[in-house]
Amino acid sequence: MSEQRILVTYLTQAKDLNKKAQAIAVGMTVGSWTDLPLAKQAELAPYLGEAVSATPLATLENGETRGLITVSYPTRNFTADIPSLLTGIFGKLSMDGKIKLIDIVLPDSFLQAFPGPKFGIDGLRERLGAHNRPLLMSIFKSCLGLPFDDLKTQFRAQALGGVDLVKDDEIFFADDRAPFIERIKAFKQIAQETAAETGKPVLYAANLTGPVHELNEKAKRAVDAGADCLLFNVLAFGFDALHRLAADPDVHVPIMAHPALAGAYYPSPDYGIATPLLLGTLMRVAGADLVLFPSPYGNVALDKTEALQLAKHLTDPLNGVRRSFPVPSAGIHPGLVPQLYQDFGLDQIVNAGGGIHGHPGGATAGAKAFVAAIDAVIAGRTLEEAATESQELAIALEKWGGAR
């Protein structure tokens, strides 16, 4: 059977897109080709990249063509990890003029080396016993420097409002006032108390930080202490750190990927890595169970087409790799729930920090407003109708308005 190849698509510009694709295929693999003696060519042929296609999109004022090119790479060129993949297909190329990495299609033989999410959408729904609605998550605002008791109060308030998950802020590292393991134990205890009151479980996602070689050990200690979920700043640590956590059988809790630093990669139309690949395919393949990304509506907005494509990359069939939960975030308030539902559907997590804590009635009321909004869209009702039965939602709509 012939070796399966990795297909890589780039957006670039050149006088001749076909020639550029050929130059990349050779330059990113064996380095030079036509000048080599025939015997050497035969020896190196199994390692040679191939130009697959060139699709022009526009002719530029300087006479160059802007377009998509696809190059295929033999899987034998890589070790089965994302650092080798990214370096091999885009390492020095990322610094060589206008070129953006758009998509990677990994063959089965290569994908098998990656864990993918341990739990994914179905596993997380199972843990929460919540199958027929978007989930709801709230974010501590703020964490840093607060006394432990304040954090406990914040956790209790969010949980009593009926959220499914509470996550740390991603900038919560200096936790000497509320140490990592102690937080996990304390919030677990509070979660048990609030579940007895509300009838709803709530999971706490603790921010996993520290030296990269200590992460797995720290994650295991968290699991032993009763951790429900881990928040992880994937791009700061590197995709391989996520891969190693997801592949570790002792770290049997869902991992939530935060997009911190992603703005250094995706916003340029000409450079970097496209968001559906960066925060979609790569996060999922490396093992993120939940992936936060900027929603198209908030204060840190992502282009809507890209956000929808990203969510598809997290949830479309991918050779048996579990689906990751899309978590469109930033600037989310209850009035946006119908829009979120229309755009991202059932399998998403509605996630809010300011939209919960900024409620005039406090975090419990803020969470209740979201619960009422989610129940309304699932029942096919308008928020205005639901607000006649939920004072918390009525107050939220008065403060933030409805969907834009």
Ligand SMILES: CSCCC(=O)C(=O)COP(=O)(O)O
């Ligand atoms: C840019 S996506 C990550 C969103 C995030 O981490 C966050 O804290 C959002 O907070 P908000 O108050 O805008 O809900």
